[in-house]
Amino acid sequence: MTPSASPESVIAVDGIPLKTKLARALMVRRLRALGLTMPLLAFLFAAFIIPVLVFLWQGVHDDTYARYMSHSTPVLEAWDGASEPTEAMYEALQKDLVQARKDKTIGKVATRVNRELPGGRSLLTSTARRAARLEAPYKKALIDLKPAWGRLETWQALRVAAARYTPTYLATSVDLKYSGDGSIRRQDEKRRIHLTLFWRTVEISALVTIFCLLLGYPVAYLLSNLPQRSTNLLLILVLLPFWTSILVRTTAWIAILQGNGVLNDLFVAFGVIGDDSRFSMVYNRTGTLVAMTHILLPFMILPLYAVMRTIPKAYVQAAHSLGANGWVAFWRVYLPQTLPGIGAGVVLVFILATGYYITPALVGGQDGQMISNLIDFHMRRSLNWPLAAAMGFVLLVLVMFLYWLYDRVSGIDRMRLG
Amino acid sequence: MTTIAAAGDLTIVSWGGAYTKSQTEAYFKPWMASTGYRILSEDYSGGLSEVKAQVEAGNVTWDIVDVEDAEAILGCDEGLFEEIDPEILPAAPDGTPAEEDFLEGAIGDCAIGTVAWSTAYAYNRERLSPPPSTIQDFFDLEQFPGRRGMRKTPKVNLEMALVADGVPADQVYEVMATPEGIDRAFAKLDSIKEHVLWWEVGAQPPQLLVDGEVVMSTAYNGRIFNAIAAEGQPLAMVWDAQVLAGDNWAVVKGAPNLELALDFLRFASMPENMAVQASWISYSPVRRSAFERVGSYHADPDLKMGPHLPTWPDNMKTAIRNDAEFWADHVDELNERFNAWLIK
Numbered sequence: 001m002t003p004s005a006s007p008e009s010v011i012a013v014d015g016i017p018l019k020t021k022l023a024r025a026l027m028v029r030r031l032r033a034l035g036l037t038m039p040l041l042a043f044l045f046a047a048f049i050i051p052v053l054v055f056l057w058q059g060v061h062d063d064t065y066a067r068y069m070s071h072s073t074p075v076l077e078a079w080d081g082a083s084e085p086t087e088a089m090y091e092a093l094q095k096d097l098v099q100a101r102k103d104k105t106i107g108k109v110a111t112r113v114n115r116e117l118p119g120g121r122s123l124l125t126s127t128a129r130r131a132a133r134l135e136a137p138y139k140k141a142l143i144d145l146k147p148a149w150g151r152l153e154t155w156q157a158l159r160v161a162a163a164r165y166t167p168t169y170l171a172t173s174v175d176l177k178y179s180g181d182g183s184i185r186r187q188d189e190k191r192r193i194h195l196t197l198f199w200r201t202v203e204i205s206a207l208v209t210i211f212c213l214l215l216g217y218p219v220a221y222l223l224s225n226l227p228q229r230s231t232n233l234l235l236i237l238v239l240l241p242f243w244t245s246i247l248v249r250t251t252a253w254i255a256i257l258q259g260n261g262v263l264n265d266l267f268v269a270f271g272v273i274g275d276d277s278r279f280s281m282v283y284n285r286t287g288t289l290v291a292m293t294h295i296l297l298p299f300m301i302l303p304l305y306a307v308m309r310t311i312p313k314a315y316v317q318a319a320h321s322l323g324a325n326g327w328v329a330f331w332r333v334y335l336p337q338t339l340p341g342i343g344a345g346v347v348l349v350f351i352l353a354t355g356y357y358i359t360p361a362l363v364g365g366q367d368g369q370m371i372s373n374l375i376d377f378h379m380r381r382s383l384n385w386p387l388a389a390a391m392g393f394v395l396l397v398l399v400m401f402l403y404w405l406y407d408r409v410s411g412i413d414r415m416r417l418g
Numbered sequence: 419m420t421t422i423a424a425a426g427d428l429t430i431v432s433w434g435g436a437y438t439k440s441q442t443e444a445y446f447k448p449w450m451a452s453t454g455y456r457i458l459s460e461d462y463s464g465g466l467s468e469v470k471a472q473v474e475a476g477n478v479t480w481d482i483v484d485v486e487d488a489e490a491i492l493g494c495d496e497g498l499f500e501e502i503d504p505e506i507l508p509a510a511p512d513g514t515p516a517e518e519d520f521l522e523g524a525i526g527d528c529a530i531g532t533v534a535w536s537t538a539y540a541y542n543r544e545r546l547s548p549p550p551s552t553i554q555d556f557f558d559l560e561q562f563p564g565r566r567g568m569r570k571t572p573k574v575n576l577e578m579a580l581v582a583d584g585v586p587a588d589q590v591y592e593v594m595a596t597p598e599g600i601d602r603a604f605a606k607l608d609s610i611k612e613h614v615l616w617w618e619v620g621a622q623p624p625q626l627l628v629d630g631e632v633v634m635s636t637a638y639n640g641r642i643f644n645a646i647a648a649e650g651q652p653l654a655m656v657w658d659a660q661v662l663a664g665d666n667w668a669v670v671k672g673a674p675n676l677e678l679a680l681d682f683l684r685f686a687s688m689p690e691n692m693a694v695q696a697s698w699i700s701y702s703p704v705r706r707s708a709f710e711r712v713g714s715y716h717a718d719p720d721l722k723m724g725p726h727l728p729t730w731p732d733n734m735k736t737a738i739r740n741d742a743e744f745w746a747d748h749v750d751e752l753n754e755r756f757n758a759w760l761i762k
Contacts, residue, residue: 107495118751121495122743191751193758200761260630283615283631366570366616366760374757380465382750383492 056396059169059389064112065161068105069096076155076162081181085155090138093158097124097131109161115384116168117157123148156180169390174198194371194391198398201370204288204360205353211293212300212349213342220304220341224311235305242298250362253291257282257363288360288368295359296352300345307341343410347403354399371395427456428678431468432484434461435621436644440698441484443716445686452685455678463619465489469498473671481673482682487742488573488749490529490666495746499528500669506680507687510707516687521729523742524704529666530683532692533701536728536737537574538660539566540642541634542627543652553582553659553736556634557610567626567635570616572756573745574636574661577738579606581659591741600752604759616760627653643700643726647715657733663740664704702729 010018066073071092079089100106106128114121127146134141142149159180160168171178175187175195186192219238223231241249256262264278273279281287315337319329357372364373371391378388430446432438438459446457460480462468466489472478485493493499504525507516517525524531539556541549550562556578568575577590583606585593593599607614615632617623623637624645639660645651667686669679685691692703693711700723703709709729715721724730728737745752 104497104501108497111492111495114747115750119747122747125495191754191758193754193761196758196761258629258631361618366614369761377753380463380467382753383466383470383496384750 055385055389056393057389058386059393060167061165062112062169062386063164064108065158066164068100068103068109069093069162071095071099072158073162076159079155079159081156081159081179082152085139085152087137087139089155090142090149091136094131094134094138094142097128101128101131113157113161115387116160117154119148120154120157123154153180169386170393172387173390173394194374194394197369197371197374198394201354201372201395202398202402204285204292204368204370205350207289208292208296208353209300209346209350211289212297213346215293216297216300216304216345217338217342220301220308223301223305224308225313238298238301241294246295246358247362249295250291250359253287253294254282254363257287257290282363283365283368285364285368287363287365288370291359291363292353292356296349299348299352303344303348304338304341307338307344311337339410343406347406350402351399354395427458428481428675428682429458429460429479430482430484430682431460431462431480433464436648436699437640437701440695440701441686443698444691444695445682448691449682449685453678453681457682466493466496466498469493469670470496473498476672478670478672478674480670481675481679483668483670484532485529485666485668487664487666487740488745490526490668491742491746493668494526494528498671500671500673500676501528502530502669502680502683504530506684508684510689510705512707514707516705519689519705519707521704521706523739524664524666526666529668530687531664531666531704532686533665533695533699534662534704534728535665535701536639536657536660536662536733537569537636538639538655538657538728539578539634539636540623540627540653540655542630543654545630546633549654550634550656551658552656553578555656557582557606559610559613562633564633565613565615565631566610567615567617567623567632567637569636570618570760572752573740573749575607576600576603576752577661577740578636578659579603581736581738582606587659587736587738590738591744594744594748600755604755607759624651624653627651639726639728640699640701647700647718647721647726657728658736659738660728660733660736661738661740662728663742665701696723696727700726702727 012018012021072089072095075089075092079085097106100109106125110121110124110128113124117123123146127142127149130145134145148154156179160166160178166178167184168178171184172187173194175192176184177187178184219234223234223238226234254261258264259278259280261282263281264273267273268275268278281290311334315333316329319333324332354370355372356370357376360368360370361373361376364370372395375388375391375395378384378391430441432441438461442459446459449455450457462483464486466485469480469483472480490499494501504517507520507525507530509515510519520531521534524534539550539553543549545564546562550556550558555562556566576594580590580593580599580603581587583602594603615626615635617626617635620638620641623632623635624641626632627635627637628645628651634656639655642653642655645653667683669676669683673679687705689703689705689708689711692705692708693713695701696703696708696712697714697716703712709727712723712727715723725732727733
């Protein structure tokens with residue numbers, strides 16, 4: 001910053017314009033503030049943002065095939081994906097298979113191809129086992145060995161696998177099928193699952209959010225209107241489950257809700273239902289909804305309580321004295337003042353709910369599963385990390401879209417956590 | 419479990435519970451006593467994600483993992499495991515070479531079989547009479563009304579459904595290799611779908627049966643045996659159309675103690691040690707010479723283990739042998755289809 005030479009500027013005693021001095025002072029303060037937040041920012045960057053980006057990158061970038069099959073990759077890329085495969089393609093493939101078998105990389109390639117073509121794994125490994133003994137012309141030799149090499153689908157699958165940047169995982173995660181001829185179609189009906197699960201995730205999260213709001217609002221109201229001593233006691237009751245492991249709370253719900261559980265036993269004991277017509281309240285969507293609502297309730301109550309505590313009682317009293325009945329005073333005077341708390345609670349609960357997977361996995365049965373359970377499956381079981389990454393990306397976009405929608409409708413700046 | 423491994427400490431990862439207990443008694447303790455090295459025993463819940471993460475990050479802390487057949491193949495294909503030369507395995511006491519003494523398919527490229535276990539169905543004796551006895555009974559809602567427990571995976575369920583639908587046990591995978599065969603299996607599952615409770619963890623079926631949440635459930639035979647023998651629960655197994663699978667030792671690629679790991683594998687493949695394991699848990703040793711040496715339950719000398727093992731001749735009559743190769747090829751496709759079928 002150079003001192004301003006403008007004649008109007010106020011000069012301080014040491015000859016530097018006051019404006020500059022002020023700017024410098026502010027700059028130092030800002031740097032100090034930045035310095036204090038730096039450790040957290042650096043930590044977030046290294047431990048959260050970079051891993052997330054790297055992981056998302058995996059969803060569109062997969063060079064397993066290109067890395068280990070150097071001869072066939074360029075010919076596959078040059079091929080149009082629709083015409084009859086040429087002898088040159090067969091020859092390149094044979095060379096690659098011999099090499100990959102020697103380098104023991106054939107398994108990785110085969111696993112990659114299997115994702116595009118069921119059965120592709122054993123096709124590649126068993127062909128590779130005998131590839132060294134094949135003789136030209138390779139087209140005939142390979143087709144004689146395994147008739148599958150004569151099919152166009154086989155080569156289209158290879159072409160998809162050979163691409164380093166591929167939309168195939170993203171397509172799969174929204175129930176589309178990307179083929180080697182470049183076309184994108186809807187997935188075979190029997191294998192469509194992702195869109196249903198995304199929709200169900202939104203549905204369950206929305207229901208949980210609504211239940212949390214309905215249950216949490218009166219509790220927060222009570223908390224904010226009681227004398228301080230009783231409030232503290234009640235707050236501990238709200239927070240106690242908060243400090244208990246999710247696993248323990250979920251398992252406790254199984255004990256309460258199951259067919260021979262506490263609740264059903266009580267119903268039978270009081271003659272509400274017969275012994276042979278017990279309610280099934282767990283291992284289905286009901287179980288997921290109940291357990292998730294319970295677990296997420298504190299995230300709704302706390303922001304509501306924080307906002308309600310600051311609302312002076314005088315407003316509602318004034319409304320009453322001006323002739324409003326209880327409902328009108330609540331609806332037109334009290335509720336609007338709690339909107340920032342509602343907004344914070346709703347966003348918090350909804351976003352947390354979309355990512356839940358332990359609870360649905362334990363009590364969800366078959367219709368209480370969410371998209372996160374499938375992501376978990378591909379992370380831990382099938383090791384299809386790119387597909388898991390692609391689904392995670394879609395989920396992220398979905399949540400960001402809903403967040404944007406929320407911002408448009410009610411404004412993020414109105415949200416308050418207290 | 420959070421102990422830091424010192425140099426020369428062998429880290430062995432297995433499934434925990436009664437299973438790891440049986441390995442501790444049969445292999446870990448005696449090996450430590452004879453070599454003077456320590457074994458750090460860790461638990462995991464299956465799958466290869468931890469192994470993959472360790473190998474890809476170049477920071478391998480596990481030496482040996484106990485993996486199922488499918489993971490043994492997948493892990494070997496993906497280069498996550500060391501290849502093992504079967505020459506290191508000890509011969510049987512009568513001199514039969516290891517490769518002939520092990521059951522067929524028990525020695526893989528990267529994995530050495532340790533036990534054969536089975537998924538079959540079990541029921542609660544106090545809740546079902548007359549008792550079910552065949553796989554058809556499991557699918558018979560008229561004679562045996564009530565909820566069934568099944569593992570939430572297409573594996574085993576498709577096989578059992580086909581056998582219940584009349585496919586001979588030894589032709590199951592030929593039928594499953596055709597699209598019509600898969601349709602047929604799902605159609606059979608459709609007939610009981612509304613009455614199935616899907617379980618995911620091995621500890622669930624005995625609990626569900628005891629609680630009366632289900633009247634019958636597929637289950638790992640070791641879990642049911644444990645509920646009967648150790649906890650005195652009124653459960654019983656039906657061996658018809660049991661699906662036999664194996665567990666294997668695999669050495670993680672780049673394991674910090676490769677030589678020790680191979681020495682442990684040698685030790686854990688000795689028939690006399692394998693027979694000891696079967697006195698702690700009802701899984702069959704995968705060596706013929708070890709199976710012959712199996713004795714009684716460790717806590718009850720009157721309880722002979724033989725008839726409770728999956729490979730006992732009477733139990734094997736209609737057994738289906740899990741085809742790990744078939745599943746390695748079709749697992750993605752069938753999982754997708756199964757999951758889509760579930761939520762419909």
